[in-house]
Amino acid sequence: MIVAKGDGMSLREQKKLAVWRAIRAAALGLFDERGYESVSVEQIAAAAKVSRATFFNYFASKEAVVFDQDPEERDHWRRLMDARPAGEPLWDSLTAIMIGFNERLADRMPLQRRLKAQSPALAQSTQDLGEQFRTDLRDWVAERTDGADPLTATLQFNLAFAAVSTAYQTWPSDESFDQYLQRLRRCLDQAGAGAGAKG
């Protein structure tokens, strides 16, 4: 019962993670070559050498396999949140966290964009950045602003996501990921300065 190898994971947990990644890799591979709509969960499961039931043990839906984040990513963004100094204005914290989070998406964004462009089903999904991140950030904001005005906190939270959406939506297909990040910074700045400012 001493536990815990290399990282803080038991052998079982390591195997689970491996299966998770195998399923996701299989799914993204198939989606990439044949498109989201025309790949069934059965086919994904088969490609990952796993049963259909197991697929749904790991992912709540077919969409989730596109949007869910690697469990290890979660550690990263939690560190980002913990790293914000205590007295920092909420908006500055949100800006920094959003940028830090997005910087990590370089690998997966291109495929995700391609799939969303193809598939109506994915196109209008709230998910985008992973509901997990959204939830964690929401909790972090709630804790950080405990006692203070919840409306202002919620508003800033939503504005930050609106800024990210804007950067994402206006990202032309011929621009690099770095340019996307630049754009994101601009959006966050402008949102911070106020929608009414300029015009």
Place this chain on the structure above:
Amino acid sequence: MIVAKGDGMSLREQKKLAVWRAIRAAALGLFDERGYESVSVEQIAAAAKVSRATFFNYFASKEAVVFDQDPEERDHWRRLMDARPAGEPLWDSLTAIMIGFNERLADRMPLQRRLKAQSPALAQSTQDLGEQFRTDLRDWVAERTDGADPLTATLQFNLAFAAVSTAYQTWPSDESFDQYLQRLRRCLDQAGAGAGAKG
């Protein structure tokens, strides 16, 4: 071929609208008493004295019957958009349109809230205010800001919706609709002033 009665609608169009409303009324009635999840499209169709296939002629999905707007509402919000004076700053226009649009939702919001609270499926739907409105407003913004900086326009558009979401999310169940509208105005004002302002 002279056409057009009372309003600008042919007889056929009037009948279609009547069926549309019958289906929606039947659906909302059933949802209200038994909950969203436990009512099937078959049952809705039966209650509206219509076949399942016809249901899908009128609504693209089961969710749509909750979120789609009455076709006549569309006239209203288009008038709202057309009413904005030409030189007005975009943010002021968006604020006015959002408020005007929301003022009309007094009847449907309570049920919609109740359903969203019950149903996980509805809870995280992008729809909320009707995709139709979003699309129309997007087009209006695009036309209004033609030639100008599209990033700023998109950003303001998204910020306006974030403000509405915030008002909606922070609306306590014991508050009146009027209080919701007040809250909405505050959110729009704060978003206009900037997320970074105060805090």
Place this chain on the structure above:
DNA sequence: CTCCAAAACTAGACGGCGTCTAATTATAGA
């Protein structure tokens, strides 16, 4: 190494959504 309880996996069936086709019925208007 042996063994066992816990965890992971699996097959299979089910209800419901959304799509499609081909056929039937209703209706506006000449």
Place this chain on the structure above:
DNA sequence: TCTATAATTAGACGCCGTCTAGTTTTGGAG
């Protein structure tokens, strides 16, 4: 009254997501 066109329909289909009950794997204690 007649007809072209639009609306409605039954029925079948594939797939998603859920569930149950049973089987296999596996890590670690003794």
